[in-house]
Amino acid sequence: MYGVRPARPNRTAPWLLPGGKCVVASWLLRGGKCVVAAPASSRVWDDVGMTDFKRVSARVSGITESATLAVDAAAKAMRAAGAPVIIFGAGEPDFPTPAHIVEAAREACGLRKYHGYTPAGGLPELREAVAAKTLRDSRYAVQASQVLITNGGKQALYETFATLLDPGDEVLLPTPYWTTYPESIRLAGGVPVEVLTDESTGYLASVDQLDAACTDRTKLLVFVSPSNPTGAVYPPAQVEAIGRWALERGLWVVTDEIYEHLVYGDAVHSSMPVLVPELADRCVVVNGVAKTYAMTGWRVGWMIGPADVVKAATNLHSHATSNVANVSQAAALAAVSGDLVAVGQMRAAFDRRRRTMTAMLSDIEGITCPEPQGAFYCYPSVRGLLGRTLRGRVPSTSLELAAIALEEAEVAVVPGEAFGTPGYFRLSYALGDDDLAEGVQRLAKLFAEAG
Numbered sequence: 001m002y003g004v005r006p007a008r009p010n011r012t013a014p015w016l017l018p019g020g021k022c023v024v025a026s027w028l029l030r031g032g033k034c035v036v037a038a039p040a041s042s043r044v045w046d047d048v049g050m051t052d053f054k055r056v057s058a059r060v061s062g063i064t065e066s067a068t069l070a071v072d073a074a075a076k077a078m079r080a081a082g083a084p085v086i087i088f089g090a091g092e093p094d095f096p097t098p099a100h101i102v103e104a105a106r107e108a109c110g111l112r113k114y115h116g117y118t119p120a121g122g123l124p125e126l127r128e129a130v131a132a133k134t135l136r137d138s139r140y141a142v143q144a145s146q147v148l149i150t151n152g153g154k155q156a157l158y159e160t161f162a163t164l165l166d167p168g169d170e171v172l173l174p175t176p177y178w179t180t181y182p183e184s185i186r187l188a189g190g191v192p193v194e195v196l197t198d199e200s201t202g203y204l205a206s207v208d209q210l211d212a213a214c215t216d217r218t219k220l221l222v223f224v225s226p227s228n229p230t231g232a233v234y235p236p237a238q239v240e241a242i243g244r245w246a247l248e249r250g251l252w253v254v255t256d257e258i259y260e261h262l263v264y265g266d267a268v269h270s271s272m273p274v275l276v277p278e279l280a281d282r283c284v285v286v287n288g289v290a291k292t293y294a295m296t297g298w299r300v301g302w303m304i305g306p307a308d309v310v311k312a313a314t315n316l317h318s319h320a321t322s323n324v325a326n327v328s329q330a331a332a333l334a335a336v337s338g339d340l341v342a343v344g345q346m347r348a349a350f351d352r353r354r355r356t357m358t359a360m361l362s363d364i365e366g367i368t369c370p371e372p373q374g375a376f377y378c379y380p381s382v383r384g385l386l387g388r389t390l391r392g393r394v395p396s397t398s399l400e401l402a403a404i405a406l407e408e409a410e411v412a413v414v415p416g417e418a419f420g421t422p423g424y425f426r427l428s429y430a431l432g433d434d435d436l437a438e439g440v441q442r443l444a445k446l447f448a449e450a451g
């Protein structure tokens, strides 16, 4: 039996009984024991694990650890113990933050103005600069009042879902998904509905697939291009088709544009509310400085949406965190008001590594690796290696195969289980060229032994 325990005994709350039936029942203290009773039938349940206070709420105990951060931590611990581990897990640029941004933060540290709280929504000049940057980079015209500055794109997503979703609202989630989406949707009471894609379509979801997954409970679509984990970039015509479909269906779209500047070859990033301007009233754009300016640790992101939604999200934000660190906001102001030279240099390096990694992985028997068009991840299928004998073991899942790669080759990858699609690996190419080549060679050598 599951339920949300009311704040105090004798208050009622909905409880889910074994078999899926829902009753409104009271939570009572009887003889020092916690029991649940439904007044209508005056039946008392005190069995299935509810006789004790749960130390962690049902809501939070359902959250799984971030697999990407867990792989990173395990590999770094091995490295600290002296093992020469190559880590393909990182979701962050391997470049330092550009000097002029660091200098702006240094200066802000010395100024009294940056020692206090800022308005909850963010420094007014930063909100203005984000609006100006959005016009410059995406041709999307928004007011500063439509911008909420958050602790990274992650918090922008969390606050967007919390602001838009009611319990039971369904959210369409193209899969493979970035590992944080389903958790923050569920925390907001929403129900993630996976829309499965694979390498045969370059991991792109079609309108038909989305439509088939849509029900009268669907409220929102999560859209991310370029994608983490697949590196897929939707062509403009498909972005527009999906936007028009969402508009007709009356859905909200949360479009995550955090990798907007990391696109390669012929791929272009296009912003959905620019291609479908009528969608703007039901669209939230999420973005941040982390990937474009190598600023993952500074924790500055934002959401852009209709003014009423941003106002409501700002109320939530004001109680959750007051404001983003003032000095970090000063750094972000220098970043978004400056040029895009540094990201151009990073993009050139990522592009080179992307081509090297795709070619090397494609040469490994048992691996199929589509060429990513954006972000800094390859997402190969490793299904051809499952069920085969490798150093005396027979991995049947990508999780097991990743564990063997870590133990036997000292190479850390994130298994597809973290992104809702077992049978794949995610490898970040945000690491030095030599390490990249050495790591993939180690994998090739190990997997060549698969019987």
Ligand SMILES: Cc1ncc(COP(=O)(O)O)c(C=O)c1O
Residues within 6 Å of the ligand: 091, 151, 152, 153, 154, 155, 178, 224, 227, 228, 256, 258, 287, 288, 289, 290, 296, 300, 301
């Ligand atoms: C698709 C996507 N969105 C949002 C984020 C959040 O970035 P941050 O919270 O570091 O700004 C990430 C980070 O990995 C990401 O990959």
